[in-house]
Amino acid sequence: MTTPDMAFASGYDERQPVLVLLDTSESMGRPQESPRIDALNQRLGAWFEGVRAQARLRARIEVCLIAFATQVDVYHPKLQRLVPAGERPTDEFFAPVGELTPPRLEAGGYTCMAAALRTALDLARERHEALRARRVPVRRPFIWMLTDGAPSDELGYEQSAADLAPLAARLRAAEQAGECVLQAIGVAGADRELLEVLAPKGTAMLADLDFGQILDHLFTSSDRVDPAATADETHAEIARQAELRRRLTAMEEGLR
Amino acid sequence: MLRCVSRGGREWRLGERLGSGSEGVVYAVTDAGPGGPLVAKLIPEPADRFRPRVDALVRQGREPRTVRLLAGAPGRLAWPLERITAPGAAGYLMRDLRAHFRPFGDLLITAARQERLPEATWATALATAAALAGLLADIHAEDYVVGDLKPDNLWADGRGGIAMADVDSWQFTDRGAVFPGRMRTPGYAAPELLGRDSAPPTSASDDFVLAVLVHQLLMSGLHPFTGHPGDDSPYLSLDDNLRHGRSRLLSPGSVVLPASAPPDDVLPRELRQLLTAALGGPGRKDPAARPAAVDWARALRRQLRPERLATCRANGSHVHTRERPWCPWCDQAERGWDSYPGARTAEGAR
Structure with missing residues (x-):
């Protein structure tokens, strides 16, 4: 049996959607002398440039970038700008990893993490369903959230664990149903406790890795983990890989 | 420094x-x-x-x-x-x-091959498969087991040569001490190695993965267990398809493949029989029933003989088995994708 319009990057590999949520709130503009957002922009550009040499990732991974601060925007790879999620069809927000030129992000505003995660859940589910309907062999989407802060609402009020509980329940249900896997990565002053409300087993504090290493970690582990594993097993495996990466980084620093 | x-x-x-x-x-x-x-x-x-x-x-x-x-x-x-x-x-x-090789993915993955090894043809894939089988047969003859055989550990020279890295993950015995192979890679593990408490790897589990790699090489990268389930049950993974025997090779209706996939009769009959024995009912259930690497090496070398190969009159980069009277790659190109467009076409397309 065959169906048209299924091949990706002119190959026949299984497809792995990866949604990357990037915190662009005001705190990413700190410290003033070397803002984190500049480091993130630089590493994002370099990483997507470098991935063109990685045939396996190019043949399998499709990416959707979401930037969140007071507002949640999704990167449109063809228009090459950030737009509100509802403005364009979901399929247009996903591009093969080797064909995406990332945007230049700017820091400012609050940290509307919950709204970003709801957007990501919707986009992940819609994309997963759309590809399945087209009978593409697609693995469950990965959602990665990178933040240096704590969740707030759109007026800047900090959110508590109780505020986040309904979203957390929705995330767990989606993971258990095999719709997605959520991993949260905290850098600098990220609030670990609240991240663990959202991703109890999928939170890692990776302040000792630079953004390039974090991008390497999230894309290669999205590719390497066994797609048939449960969400809990996947979180454990990714934690193991993060620990290995941390040890490798410490080793390389010791060598210099 | x-x-x-x-x-x-x-x-x-x-x-x-x-x-x-x-x-x-x-x-x-x-x-x-x-x-x-x-x-x-x-x-x-x-x-x-x-x-x-x-x-x-x-x-x-x-x-x-x-x-x-x-x-x-x-x-x-x-x-x-x-x-x-x-x-x-x-x-x-x-x-x-x-110094002599490129990452195996440059030959296996269609887009990478067209960028980096545009002169490779199906004969290159066949020669590489024969060299891989020969290398694995030699490894097994000396009582080593690779254990984690996969594209990431392989290198190809684009002229039919092959090399292997990550030897430190092999399974072997030294002075009576067994050094077990522990690594597994989704999509590249024999059925008896799937699951948490699986058995240690054996030469037969290597032979299963060899068949997967031979299929991929001869089918322009197509994994034998890829495809959306034909009964519309959800796709989970290559290993899940393997567990359920979903494979175009074994049961044409069991999966849906892109129209651009190479035709299934790209495979010469002898190799199709070996693939079916390795990946299908007998080989999937009984490791001992799988063709060994040495059998693969012989069969693949037979298919490499000049009298077994034909070159398309319309495109010199289209090489195929003589068993097929007309060119499979032209058939594929008619459906919108050419796995072997040749160096000049690939250059022009960039």
Whole structure:
């Protein structure tokens, strides 16, 4: 049996959607002398440039970038700008990893993490369903959230664990149903406790890795983990890989 | 300047960082000397299980069985030559395969092949498959088991040559001590190795993965267990398709493939029979029923004979088995995708 319009990057590999949520709130503009957002922009550009040499990732991974601060925007790879999620069809927000030129992000505003995660859940589910309907062999989407802060609402009020509980329940249900896997990565002053409300087993504090290493970690582990594993097993495996990466980084620093 | 020291006390300077895998980092050695280019793999301490394994492999490198495997130039294996240490790290030196080979994915993955090895044809894939089977047969003949055979551990020269890295993950015996193979890769594990408490790898589990790789090579990258389930049950993974026997090769209606996939009669009958025996009912359930690497090597070499191959009159890059009266790659191109457009077309397309 065959169906048209299924091949990706002119190959026949299984497809792995990866949604990357990037915190662009005001705190990413700190410290003033070397803002984190500049480091993130630089590493994002370099990483997507470098991935063109990685045939396996190019043949399998499709990416959707979401930037969140007071507002949640999704990167449109063809228009090459950030737009509100509802403005364009979901399929247009996903591009093969080797064909995406990332945007230049700017820091400012609050940290509307919950709204970003709801957007990501919707986009992940819609994309997963759309590809399945087209009978593409697609693995469950990965959602990665990178933040240096704590969740707030759109007026800047900090959110508590109780505020986040309904979203957390929705995330767990989606993971258990095999719709997605959520991993949260905290850098600098990220609030670990609240991240663990959202991703109890999928939170890692990776302040000792630079953004390039974090991008390497999230894309290669999205590719390497066994797609048939449960969400809990996947979180454990990714934690193991993060620990290995941390040890490798410490080793390389010791060598210099 | 990064430095490491081998056990004899010699210091080596490390240059470019070539990449990192799941457990280590590989650097180029800048002062390798007349023996040819070297690279160094380093893993972070504590490396208590890694050091004795490397020492055993270095010692094995001088045993007759390994000397036979390493004979010939360029060598086919990145064997651990010397154990090295660096601050907070343990590792070993090995030959730099980049001198003669490219990552296997450059040949296997269609888009990469057209960019980097545009002159490769189906005959290149067939020759590479024969060389891989020959190498695996030699490895098995000397009582080694690869265990984690997969594209990431393989290198190809684009002219039919093959080489293998990550020898330190092999399963072997040294002075009565067994060094087990523990690594598994989704999509590249025999059915008996799937699941948490699986058996150790064997030469037969390597043979299963060899059949997967032969299928991919001869089908322009297509994995034998890829495809959306034909009964519309949800796709989970290649391994899930394997468990359910979903494969175009074994049961044409069991999966849905893109229209651009190579036609299934690209395979000569003899190879189709071997693939079916390896991946289908008998081979899937009974490891002993699978064709061995040595059987594969013989069959693949037979299909490589000039009288077995035909070249398309319309496109000299379209090579196929003579069993098929007309060109399968032209058929594929008519459906919108050409796996072997040839160097000039690929150049023009860029």
